Amino acid sequence: MRKSVAKAATPTNLPRTEREASSVRARAPRPRFKRMTIADVAEVAALEARVFPDPWSADSFLAEVERKPDIGYPVVMRDGSDLVAYAVVWFVVDEIHIGNVAVSPDEQGRGLGASLLTHVLEEGRRRGMVWATLEVRPSNVRALALYERFGFEKIAVRKRYYANDREDAWVLACTLERRPERRVG
Numbered sequence: 001m002r003k004s005v006a007k008a009a010t011p012t013n014l015p016r017t018e019r020e021a022s023s024v025r026a027r028a029p030r031p032r033f034k035r036m037t038i039a040d041v042a043e044v045a046a047l048e049a050r051v052f053p054d055p056w057s058a059d060s061f062l063a064e065v066e067r068k069p070d071i072g073y074p075v076v077m078r079d080g081s082d083l084v085a086y087a088v089v090w091f092v093v094d095e096i097h098i099g100n101v102a103v104s105p106d107e108q109g110r111g112l113g114a115s116l117l118t119h120v121l122e123e124g125r126r127r128g129m130v131w132a133t134l135e136v137r138p139s140n141v142r143a144l145a146l147y148e149r150f151g152f153e154k155i156a157v158r159k160r161y162y163a164n165d166r167e168d169a170w171v172l173a174c175t176l177e178r179r180p181e182r183r184v185g
């Protein structure tokens, strides 16, 4: 992955005009969302193990797939047949809790995380949820930047939350009454 990033950064590989840039964007794949099924679980667990130092097991994802649809929404994002991202969210009374979200390392920084977050928050709004919460490591600057852009704010700290290294978790929340992702410009 580092190699292809370095190659893309050389001047000869950069789009030279706005028209070329928009044609590059137009050719960019448009991933699709689908509720996670048993058939996705092994692939999701393999991606999870690539992106997290303390990954959920395949059994954890299986439990999410088998959870009642009115309580949980595990979702995969595919570009053709390739798994590029996934999320697991839960609906608790009027709150959507984001339990897991990840984008394939090869696809990060292309807007897929924002697209996935938009999708699950829209699903929450559709089901009448009025606020969203999640836990994040304070060291995870990329995730924090994404969540802040959507209007999430820190509301609490869970001390030594993560089992593998005892890093704290920040609890972030945002209201869904308006579309938070459009408030930030």
Ligand SMILES: CC(C)(COP(=O)(O)OP(=O)(O)OC[C@H]1O[C@@H](n2cnc3c(N)ncnc32)[C@H](O)[C@@H]1OP(=O)(O)O)[C@@H](O)C(=O)NCCC(=O)NCCS
Residues within 6 Å of the ligand: 051, 052, 101, 102, 103, 104, 107, 108, 109, 110, 111, 112, 113, 114, 115, 135, 136, 137, 140, 141, 142, 143, 145, 146, 149
């Ligand atoms: C966090 C994660 C889901 C973000 O997904 P992504 O597809 O990489 O993010 P996007 O391309 O949609 O970028 C959204 C925002 O993230 C931030 N961002 C993206 N790349 C970044 C980088 N290299 N450094 C800092 N911030 C960055 C920017 O604020 C960006 O907004 P912008 O496009 O207006 O600049 C993804 O990086 C990931 O899966 N990380 C590993 C797993 C993880 O940490 N999950 C979250 C656990 S709480």
